[in-house]
Amino acid sequence: MAGKTEDKKKRKAGSGSTAGPKKKPSAKKAAAKKRTASRKKDFTPNIVVFACNWCSYAGADNAGVNRIQYSPNFRVIRTMCSGRVTPAFVLKAFKLGADGVMVSGCHFGDCHYIFGNYKAVEQFEKTKALVKTLGLDEKRVALEWVSAAEGTRWGEVIDNFVAQVTSLGPSPLNHSKKKRT
Amino acid sequence: MDATVEKLKKNKAFSCLECGKCTAVCPISRFNESYSPRRMVAEGLFYGADGLVDDRLLWSCLTCQLCSQRCPVDVRYSEYMRDVRAEAVSLGKMGNPSHGGALHYIMEIATSPKLKQERTEWIESGLRVKKKGEVLYFVGCIPFYQDFFAKDFEFTPVSIARDTVRILNHIGVEPVVLENERCCGHDLYWLGRLTEFDDLGRLNIKAIEQSGAKTVVTACPECALTLKRLYSERLGTASFEVKHISEVVADHIERISFDELERKITFQDPCRLGRYLGVYDEPRNVITAIPGVTFKEMAHSGRGAICCGTTNWMNCDATSKKIQSSRLKEAKAAGAGTLVTACPKCQIHFRCAQYGEEAEDIDIELMDFVNLVASALRK
């Protein structure tokens, strides 16, 4: 499933950088740079976004269809519902070198499974606490609600998160070249 | 195949008499008929580890040592499991981790040298700890359990850490608490993930030695076993001695005065504290020294105590729940109102079995040994 989603994502991210004129993304980058003037300039964060199938993933699709220009340095992993995303998902992403992880689902009342996003809030609270105890900044995780129609909002949410993680610099677990036993 | 022969030899599996005593006492076999330690040994002898590495049940053994206690020829079954698992791990295989593997990711992340944890938030005012000194309190995974389990199971894992320091302070010890202590690696060891285990061991030994500690105290039997025995087995002898808090309290029992506490108490011997480290009497001596306490022994206790049903956060299933429920029933049947355990994980597992259950026969108060002791200390 991950492979498929990645393909889809590439297409989407691709639509951001190839379909639009080259100028725009670089303008975005310049803006991001301004915000983080004091930080290392070559750092582009690796960001993992878990998006629910029914709202946020469709919202990301909507962003692509509408050719919204936004930061391309994130990977979407589609889950059936944001309530499926337990702390383990997020911790694994960090372990594999993610600099930031976002969980995105439907607005309250919109969840396809009715209360899944309430469960997501519970899970996310645990995730945030664990991330903090591990000494990774709490700002490296985010929980957002994006509906299927909110392509523009998807772009904004991603841009803001990318800027936030960029300003934190690389995760201490990034590039650690972990050996697996 | 040669590697398998080595594993079998090392753990004395060739001596197996096929008597089946192991299967007869094994708590997993009791509730899951398809699991049999005798068969696992026999299969290894006949076919080598090749079939075992794909067996899901390979990950079910609790490494509780109950079978080794009974084996007439001393087959080292838990160690045999560890070695076959190491083989499976080298082939990229794993059992079914509980909680989506969250706890295992925490262990893996803990191996990262650059990590700077924020794990000392539980230290509240009134507790005296320092940065360097003779005695070190090794906290273990309690801060993570607080984040992960406190809300669901309505208990406060960090109270175990707080009360441990409270007790140490009471007997005049101001312990060192490491700011960046790593997971001890106990679970990774028994899961056969020895490279990661060694990484954690090296980081912890270095940090402990730098603190100047000569004695390490823990309130977790798994940390105690790991620091005391597993590190020296794999990484060479350490320069510090290791004690479980129950041993420390027992040593000072003459100097501690307790207030009266009306309670009927029974004690769950954690596998690592009992069968591995041989600490049976100390917790009992302390509990019975508290005035007002009536101590009840469960049908299975001491060397024959039954494990809390899950280890290594692995292969938790209906069998685990049945072991837990039967243990809780046993505690009630002994006439106790409180089941005291000296291992935070035991408590988590028992609380999980009680979670959402209305059943009267498993409804018993659970408490950690240090919480009990701290609540009875004369103010």
Ligand code: SF4
């Ligand atoms: S108890 Fe020991 S000798 Fe008997 S079957 Fe089990 S491993 Fe073999």
Ligand code: SF4
């Ligand atoms: S160590 Fe415990 S769980 Fe494993 S086979 Fe022996 S008795 Fe059963």
Ligand code: FES
């Ligand atoms: S389906 Fe979108 S949050 Fe549940």
